[in-house]
Amino acid sequence: MAEASLPENDLFIVDVTVSDSAVRPKITVLADGEQGITIDQCASISRRVNAKIVEEYGEEMSYVLEVSSPGVDFPLSQPQQYKRNIGRSLKLKMQDGTEKTGKLEEVTETGINLTQEIKQKGKKATYEPVQIPFGEIVKANVVISFK
The missing domain is CATH 2.30.30.100 (SH3 type barrels.)
Structure with a gap:
């Protein structure tokens, strides 16, 4: 879902994690780009992932979605x-x-x-x-x- 939600071709997904909480899981999507990533691009990815989650699981599902860039202390993986x-x-x-x-x-x-x-x-x-x-x-x- 995260890969399919990228608004531009030069962006890529670094990591996706989902917490173990059954009540309200936290979904964290880390994205980056060849030239970095902007807040607007993160917001666009968030809206697109949210729409895909609603489409797949319905509006009743309770979760927290966080989309950001990896910090300088986050290991390189891609x-x-x-x-x-x-x-x-x-x-x-x-x-x-x-x-x-x-x-x-x-x-x-x-x-x-x-x-x-x-x-x-x-x-x-x-x-x-x-x-x-x-x-x-x-x-x-x-x-x-x-x-």
């Missing part, structure tokens, strides 16, 4: 989100439990190219290019810098 963050630093948690930090250089169809920061005790950090398939990434967050 290739389009990675593309919007080229040039920024990412912190990655990998399938093998390790973590990688570095500057996102490029997004390919299968993964990302990162200039990884290698820290060594007592030495200055070095940087090396690394290719990482999307399947090896468990969690990716943008590192917020206030420098």
Whole structure:
């Protein structure tokens, strides 16, 4: 329903969650776009999803619907989100439990190219290019810098 409710082609769904409450479930739709997403676009998605819920389940259904963009602390999950963050630093948690930090250089169809920061005790950090398939990434967050 959320995918079918997107008003423009450059928008995409990042996540949809529904709370476990049987009385009044909360439906949260996170959407984004290649150029970001506006409040008006979120409102349009909300109206469209609401209409689809009413059509599917009737007007008697009680629920709370929230449509917004993911915050800066929300993990990246879609290739389009990675593309919007080229040039920024990412912190990655990998399938093998390790973590990688570095500057996102490029997004390919299968993964990302990162200039990884290698820290060594007592030495200055070095940087090396690394290719990482999307399947090896468990969690990716943008590192917020206030420098």
